[in-house]
Each structure stands twice: as structure tokens, then as C-alpha cells.
Amino acid sequence: MENIALWMSQPHFGYLEIAKTCGFTSFVLELEHGTFDLGTLDQFLAFTKAQGLPTLTKVLAPTTEAIQQVLDFGTDGVIVPHILGVEHAREVTKAAKYPLTGTRSYAGGRVFGYSRPASDAFEKENKRTKCYAMIETAESLADVEKIIALETVDGLFPGPSDLALARGRGAYEFNDADKADLRRCAKAARDAGKAWIMPAWTEAERRFALDEGASMLVVATQNMTLRQGMMTTVNALKKEALIA
Numbered sequence: 122m123e124n125i126a127l128w129m130s131q132p133h134f135g136y137l138e139i140a141k142t143c144g145f146t147s148f149v150l151e152l153e154h155g156t157f158d159l160g161t162l163d164q165f166l167a168f169t170k171a172q173g174l175p176t177l178t179k180v181l182a183p184t185t186e187a188i189q190q191v192l193d194f195g196t197d198g199v200i201v202p203h204i205l206g207v208e209h210a211r212e213v214t215k216a217a218k219y220p221l222t223g224t225r226s227y228a229g230g231r232v233f234g235y236s237r238p239a240s241d242a243f244e245k246e247n248k249r250t251k252c253y254a255m256i257e258t259a260e261s262l263a264d265v266e267k268i269i270a271l272e273t274v275d276g277l278f279p280g281p282s283d284l285a286l287a288r289g290r291g292a293y294e295f296n297d298a299d300k301a302d303l304r305r306c307a308k309a310a311r312d313a314g315k316a317w318i319m320p321a322w323t324e325a326e327r328r329f330a331l332d333e334g335a336s337m338l339v340v341a342t343q344n345m346t347l348r349q350g351m352m353t354t355v356n357a358l359k360k361e362a363l364i365a
Contacts, residue, residue, distance in 0.1 A: 124147060124336060124337040124338070125145065125146070125147065125337070125338055125340055126145070126147035126148055126149050126177075126337055126338070126339045126340070127140055127145050127147075127148055127149070127339070127340070127341055127342070127343065127346070128148075128149045128151060128320070128339050128341065128342040128343060129148055129149065129150050129151065129155070129342075129343045130150075130151040130154060130155030130156065130157075130342065130343055130344070131155060131156050131157075131343060132156065132157050132161045132162070132164075132165050133343070134165070134168060136343060137165075137168070137169065137172070137174070138172075140346075141172060141174065146174060146175070147174065147175045147176070147177075147337065148169065148174060148175075148176045148177070149176070149177045149178070149179060149200065149339055150162070150165070150166075150176060150177070150178045150179065150196070151179050152178060152179055152180055152181045152187075152191070153179055153180070153181055153182070153202055159190065162178075162191065162194060163194045166178075166191075166194045166195045166196055166231075167194075167195065167231065170195050170231075175197050176196055176197055177196065177197060177198045177199070177200055177251070177253070178191040178196040178198070178199055178200065179199075179200040179202060179255075180199050180200065180201055180202070182202070182203065183201050183202060183203050183204055183209070183213040184213070184216075185213075185215075185216040185224070188201065188213075188214075188216040188217050188225075188252075189216055189225060189226060189228075192217065192225065192232070192250055193228045193230060193231075193232060194231065195231045195232055196250070197249070197250060197251065198250050198251030198252065198253060198275070199217055199250070199251075199252055199253065200253045200255055200278045200318075201213060201214060201217075201252065201253065201254055201255055202255045202257065202280070203255070203257070203258065204254050204255055204256070204257075204258065204260075204261045204268070205258055205260040205261060206260045206261065206263070206264045207264040207267035207268050207271070209260075210254055210261070210264070210268045210271060210274065211271055211273070214252050214254065214271060214273040214274050215273055217250065217252035217273055218247045218252070218272075218273050219243040219244075219246060219247055220243075222247055222272055222273060223247075223273050227243075232246060251275040251276060251316075252273060252274055252275050252276075253274075253275065253276045253277060253278040253316075253318060254268050254269070254271075254274050254276075254277055254278070255277075255278050255279070255280050256268070256277055256278070256279045256280065256284065256306050257279065257280030257282075257283035257284045257287065258283070258284070258287050259287045259288055262284065262287075262288070262302060262305065262306075265277065265305060265306055265309045266309045266312070266313075268309075269309045269310055269313045269315055270313055274315070275315060275316065276310060276315050276316035276317055276318065276336065277306050277309065277310050277315070277316075277317040277318070278317070278318045278320075279302070279303055279306045279317070279319065279320075280320075281293045281295070281299060281302075281303065281320065284299075284302055285298075285299055285302075288302065295323070295325065295326055295329075300329065303319070303329070303333070304333060307333035307334060307335070308333075310334075311333075311334055316336035316337070317333075317334075317335055317336060318335060318336060318337040318338075318339065319333075319335040319337075319338055319339070320339045321335075321338045321339065321340060322340070322341065322342075322345070327340065
């Protein structure tokens with residue numbers, strides 16, 4: 122599978138270059154729990170575009186302003202958190218598509234090559250950029266089949282940890298109940314002929330996601346890979362008896 126992504130929550134340009142040299146070609150930027158500000162995000166998305174690296178952005182909140190800003194900066198798609206039922210999803214995701222599909226407001230700039238857009242530019246942009254609804258609340262899971270059917274929603278992105286919390290199970294453990302929720306999301310996407318993305322940190326999760334037809338696997342976070350690299354060095358030093 123070629124569509125493998127890393128999750129980045131800090132705007133480290135060198136980290137992105139290192140990841141690219143290691144073979145990663147897709148990225149998800151985390152704004153809600155990350156340290157990107159608007160100015161840095163604008164520069165970072167210009168950099169990913171110049172590097173030819175497809176990039177999705179998890180927006181700060183389910184608001185029109187948060188969605189439109191990252192799309193204007195040139196992200197290839199938005200992941201919208203904290204969606205409740207289908208009516209909330211319908212209202213929020215309108216901001217990801219230009220009229221008449223949605224209500225996204227026009228802004229010149231990077232998206233249109235800093236020039237006047239052609240008559241078909243808005244339809245092309247609606248097709249190019251993707252809107253993924255996060256399924257991480259009990260309400261969104263209950264309405265998942267209706268949410269994925271919305272014209273303004275291109276796919277689903279389950280949030281397993283928050284979904285487990287919202288469903289009263291505490292910490293996400295990838296147990297049978299967790300898998301059942303994920304399978305429901307996957308089936309809803311398949312039945313609608315649309316994509317779904319799986320945050321899959323372990324081999325078992327990755328095999329599950331592939332079996333369920335995920336279109337992208339997010340396989341590690343920025344901090345996860347940094348910690349693993351440091352631990353590899355520390356364990357080597359322990360083996361050499363250079364540290365206790």
C-alpha cells in the first residue's frame with residue numbers, strides 16, 4: 122500500500138525533509154493538539170506543496186473559519202473534529218466546498234496561482250480538496266451512515282481514542298468493542314463508495330485497516346518516531362555498557 126502517512130503536530134521543516142528521505146510521502150498536520158500557528162502553517166503548507174507531498178490538515182475546531190483558512194493556505198484536505206450528529210456535520214462541512222455544493226468563501230492566493238480563477242476553477246477545487254469527518258463522538262457514530270452520505274463529506278476519519286471515551290469504555294485498547302465501532306465506520310464508507318482513513322499505530326491495527334479497505338494508514342506520530350529513535354540509541358548504549 123502506497124498511501125502511508127505520518128502525523129505531525131509541530132512545524133519542524135527538517136523533520137519533514139528527513140521523513141521524505143526515509144520514504145514517507147503523505148502527512149497529516151495536527152492543529153487541534155499541535156503547536157502550528159497560522160503564519161507557520163501558511164509557510165509549512167507552501168513547503169509541502171513545493172516538495173510535492175500530499176498533506177491533510179486536522180483543523181482547530183469544527184468552524185467555518187478554521188476550515189476555510191487551511192484550505193486557502195493550500196492543504197489537500199481537511200479533517201474536521203468534534204462532529205456531532207448529521208445535522209451538525211451538514212452545517213460544518215459546508216465550509217469545505219464552494220457553492221453551490223457548500224458555502225466556502227472565495228479568497229485569492231496560492232490555491233488559484235495568485236491570479237483570477239477560471240470559470241471552472243471552483244468545481245475543480247471542490248474535487249481536488251477532500252473533507253473527512255472525524256467520527257469520535259457517540260452522536261457521530263450513531264449517524265455515521267447519514268454523515269458519509271453528505272455531498273460535502275468525502276470520507277471518514279475515526280478517532281479511536283476519543284470514540285472509546287465517548288462510548289464509556291475509557292482508554293482505547295483495540296478490543297472487540299473498539300473494532301466493532303471501526304468496522305461500522307469502514308462499512309459506512311464502503312457502502313457509500315467513499316474513503317476512510319485509519320490511524321493505525323500497530324501491526325494488528327494496520328492489518329485490520331487493510332482488511333477493511335482503508336484508503337490511507339496514518340502509521341506514526343511525530344513524537345512517536347522521535348521517541349523510538351531515541352530509545353533505539355539508548356538501548357544500543359546500554360548494550361555497549363556506556364550508560365546504565
